[in-house]
Amino acid sequence: MSFEQYVVETLKTVVFPGFVFIFFLSLFYEWFDRKFYARLQNRVGPLYTGFYGLLQPLADFIKLLSKEDIVPKKVDPLLFTMTPLFTLALSIFATLLLPILSNQGIVSFNGDVIVSILILTFICITVFYAGLSTYNRYAVIGAERLFLQMIGYEIPLTLSVVGVALSAQSLLLSDIVLSQERWWYILGPQALGFIVFVFAAQAELERIPFDLPEAEQEIIAGWNIDYSGRRLAMFRLARNIELVFLCGLATTFFLGGPLGPTIEGYTPLFYTFYFVVKSLFVLAVLTVVRALFARLRIDQVESFCWKYLLPLALFQFVLVRLIL
Amino acid sequence: MSTFDIPIGPMHPALPEPLLLKLELEGETVVGVDFDVSYMHRGIEKLLEAKTYFQGLPLVERICGICNAAHGLCYTLNVEKLYDKEIPPRAQYLRLVVEELSRIHSHLLWLGIAAFEIGFNTMFMYTWRDREAVMDMLEAITGNRVTTEYSQIGGVRRDIPPNLADKLLKTMDIVEERTKYYVKVALSERTIAKRTQGVGYLSPEDAKATCAVGPVLRASGVKNDIRADDPYAAHADVPFNVITYDTCDVFARIVVRAQELFECVNMIRTAMKNLPQGPFRVKLPMKPNAGEALTRVEAPRGELFHYTLSEGALKPYRYKVRTPTLANLGALRSMLTSKGRYVVNIGDVPISYGSIDPCICCTARVHLFDLKKGKSWVWTLDELRERSKRGKLLP
Numbered sequence: 277m278s279f280e281q282y283v284v285e286t287l288k289t290v291v292f293p294g295f296v297f298i299f300f301l302s303l304f305y306e307w308f309d310r311k312f313y314a315r316l317q318n319r320v321g322p323l324y325t326g327f328y329g330l331l332q333p334l335a336d337f338i339k340l341l342s343k344e345d346i347v348p349k350k351v352d353p354l355l356f357t358m359t360p361l362f363t364l365a366l367s368i369f370a371t372l373l374l375p376i377l378s379n380q381g382i383v384s385f386n387g388d389v390i391v392s393i394l395i396l397t398f399i400c401i402t403v404f405y406a407g408l409s410t411y412n413r414y415a416v417i418g419a420e421r422l423f424l425q426m427i428g429y430e431i432p433l434t435l436s437v438v439g440v441a442l443s444a445q446s447l448l449l450s451d452i453v454l455s456q457e458r459w460w461y462i463l464g465p466q467a468l469g470f471i472v473f474v475f476a477a478q479a480e481l482e483r484i485p486f487d488l489p490e491a492e493q494e495i496i497a498g499w500n501i502d503y504s505g506r507r508l509a510m511f512r513l514a515r516n517i518e519l520v521f522l523c524g525l526a527t528t529f530f531l532g533g534p535l536g537p538t539i540e541g542y543t544p545l546f547y548t549f550y551f552v553v554k555s556l557f558v559l560a561v562l563t564v565v566r567a568l569f570a571r572l573r574i575d576q577v578e579s580f581c582w583k584y585l586l587p588l589a590l591f592q593f594v595l596v597r598l599i600l
Numbered sequence: 601m602s603t604f605d606i607p608i609g610p611m612h613p614a615l616p617e618p619l620l621l622k623l624e625l626e627g628e629t630v631v632g633v634d635f636d637v638s639y640m641h642r643g644i645e646k647l648l649e650a651k652t653y654f655q656g657l658p659l660v661e662r663i664c665g666i667c668n669a670a671h672g673l674c675y676t677l678n679v680e681k682l683y684d685k686e687i688p689p690r691a692q693y694l695r696l697v698v699e700e701l702s703r704i705h706s707h708l709l710w711l712g713i714a715a716f717e718i719g720f721n722t723m724f725m726y727t728w729r730d731r732e733a734v735m736d737m738l739e740a741i742t743g744n745r746v747t748t749e750y751s752q753i754g755g756v757r758r759d760i761p762p763n764l765a766d767k768l769l770k771t772m773d774i775v776e777e778r779t780k781y782y783v784k785v786a787l788s789e790r791t792i793a794k795r796t797q798g799v800g801y802l803s804p805e806d807a808k809a810t811c812a813v814g815p816v817l818r819a820s821g822v823k824n825d826i827r828a829d830d831p832y833a834a835h836a837d838v839p840f841n842v843i844t845y846d847t848c849d850v851f852a853r854i855v856v857r858a859q860e861l862f863e864c865v866n867m868i869r870t871a872m873k874n875l876p877q878g879p880f881r882v883k884l885p886m887k888p889n890a891g892e893a894l895t896r897v898e899a900p901r902g903e904l905f906h907y908t909l910s911e912g913a914l915k916p917y918r919y920k921v922r923t924p925t926l927a928n929l930g931a932l933r934s935m936l937t938s939k940g941r942y943v944v945n946i947g948d949v950p951i952s953y954g955s956i957d958p959c960i961c962c963t964a965r966v967h968l969f970d971l972k973k974g975k976s977w978v979w980t981l982d983e984l985r986e987r988s989k990r991g992k993l994l995p
Contacts, residue, residue, distance in 0.1 A: 316722065317721065317722045317725035317726070318725055318726060318729055319725055413604065413606050414606070417606075417628070417946065420628075484719050484720075484721070485719070485791055487719065488947070491719065491947065492613045492719075493613060493716065493717050493718075493719065493950040494946060494947050494949065494950055495946070496612065496613055567721075567722045568722070569720070569789075569791045570715070570718040570719050570720035570723075570789070570791040570792050570794075570795055571718055571719025571720070571791075571795070571947075572791060572794065572795070573794070573795065573945055573947040573948070574628060574945070574947060575945070576794055576795075
């Protein structure tokens with residue numbers, strides 16, 4: 277690798293479309309989510325910080341970073357410090373898999389489809405440990421719920437992706453993108469998979485109707501009750517980046533990734549634009565789901581996942597198999 | 601399986617007011633519950649003894665921020681019983697109008713809270729937005745949004761002029777239309793049904809045994825409404841239906857409160873149509889006759905009870921208030937305990953608790969302090985009984 281290539285690759289990883297870009301994109305997505313949610317509820321949402329409150333998530337982030345660093349006496353200090361870092365690291369790494377500039381992510385290897393799902397599970401397990409490490413009763417209940425929920429949505433999520441991988445005949449994200457050059461998967465039988473994916477993503481992100489692990493009215497903040505200051509900031513950032521990752525993943529699997537008509541020479545810019553627009557569409561769907569429902573109970577989450585999501589995912593899988 | 605205790609409150613996001621629910625859990629199942637309401641004792645009854653009857657009204661209005669119209673009405677009706685004077689019928693009608701308006705605002709507020717307790721924030725925002733129309737109306741009629749102090753001893757504070765009456769009727773149309781929409785949402789939305797049907801079960805027998813009141817009792821299928829059973833303001837002349845529902849769960853409480861909104865709207869319309877002419881207030885002397893008076897009023901949350909003992913002086917000798925939430929706490933305990941096949945999940949606790957429309961700061965009554973010894977305690981029923989036998993509690 278020549279020096280120039282080395283510089284370009286480093287810039288790609290660190291600045292665009294790597295860490296810095298993803299950081300600001302995640303803040304923008306949080307703003308979009310909050311604003312759209314607020315408008316759906318007839319509220320104004322973030323308004324004063326920046327253009328239509330665009331800087332509000334950044335302001336929140338900086339404010340949290342500057343807060344007092346509280347470590348409760350009875351926590352497990354190692355886990356308490358490491359889990360926010362791990363969660364953030366995992367979610368940032370995950371976004372490197374996303375194809376944004378071209379049909380290929382910054383990191384691309386055979387089997388990255390599986391890795392992308394695996395990372396989601398890893399994040400979930402890290403958060404579980406984050407909850408347990410505080411020994412708080414609410415946090416323990418929250419962590420318990422998180423795990424129960426994961427048992428519910430994990431399998432349908434994986435199955436919904438299997439249908440896509442099967443159609444593309446590949447476990448490479450770039451191949452999946454390329455195979456959608458003519459026809460997006462959301463327009464085929466994989467639309468069922470998209471529905472499953474959206475609900476599973478909602479559960480993964482702990483948003484209504486699946487926000488039980490941090491249900492405010494029931495167990496206050498659930499697993500993150502004892503986290504404050506910069507640790508909480510890291511968790512929130514990790515959640516936002518995970519939001520970008522899941523929206524991006526849905527775009528990659530079902531909406532043709534960043535592909536679209538381009539002008540010669542400006543392809544990466546166009547691709548980035550398409551990626552953002554498509555994933556914003558996914559985010560809008562997620563937000564509407566969040567605004568439409570009430571929170572389910574833990575037994576209802578389980579029965580919803582096993583009775584509806586799983587059969588739907590299996591049905592999609594069979595349908596795809598038949599068409600092939 | 602071993603149990604572990606989890607406290608909900610006294611400071612908790614689901615509870616706007618300080619109440620401590622001590623839950624005993626097996627996993628996520630509640631097997632035992634105990635509560636403590638004495639975090640908000642304000643000594644209002646004692647304060648009332650130090651104020652004249654006319655000065656007492658603003659204080660009584662502040663017992664509760666939401667059912668203050670009912671408290672004010674109950675107080676004035678109660679004190680008026682000590683005088684031998686007829687209160688003009690126009691005042692009684694106007695009292696009814698404001699009371700029903702505040703009931704609409706309270707029920708809409710509760711619908712929002714209930715939606716919030718089950719995580720349905722969108723409905724919460726919508727109901728609270730439409731509640732503003734009612735609040736504006738209250739402000740236009742009484743001059744205040746929250747503590748209205750409309751009902752005065754001897755009548756009401758001011759009249760409703762004709763142009764305001766038209767505006768009121770228009771607002772009622774808006775409220776009716778929006779309520780229809782909320783009823784539709786509450787009845788057809790699957791997640792609401794899932795979270796509320798079969799939750800917080802209170803059988804009619806339990807409801808009667810625990811002396812539940814108001815919408816909680818009516819949702820258990822018991823027809824009981826002070827407005828119908830013991831008409832006070834102009835309720836004898838303004839017809840309405842007592843809404844009951846027979847599924848005895850949180851869902852029933854939603855339905856009962858939502859249907860009551862329609863009744864309120866109709867009552868206001870009828871009252872405004874039949875509004876008698878004449879004065880809206882009579883002057884009463886500062887000192888009432890000696891004697892006792894007891895009044896019951898159907899507050900938005902249920903039966904409200906005021907008692908006064910007068911010696912014919914400027915100030916009451918004893919004033920006693922019993923709020924509906926206190927009466928419903930026994931029912932809450934019954935709702936929150938798992939029994940047999942009926943299991944209470946920890947996720948059901950906030951909505952079950954919310955379904956009695958609790959108002960804790962109206963409720964806390966007696967808390968005893970001994971400053972010299974530095975301890976505080978609450979008397980149990982048996983101790984109170986003992987003391988009353990010894991004559992220590994009586995004047």
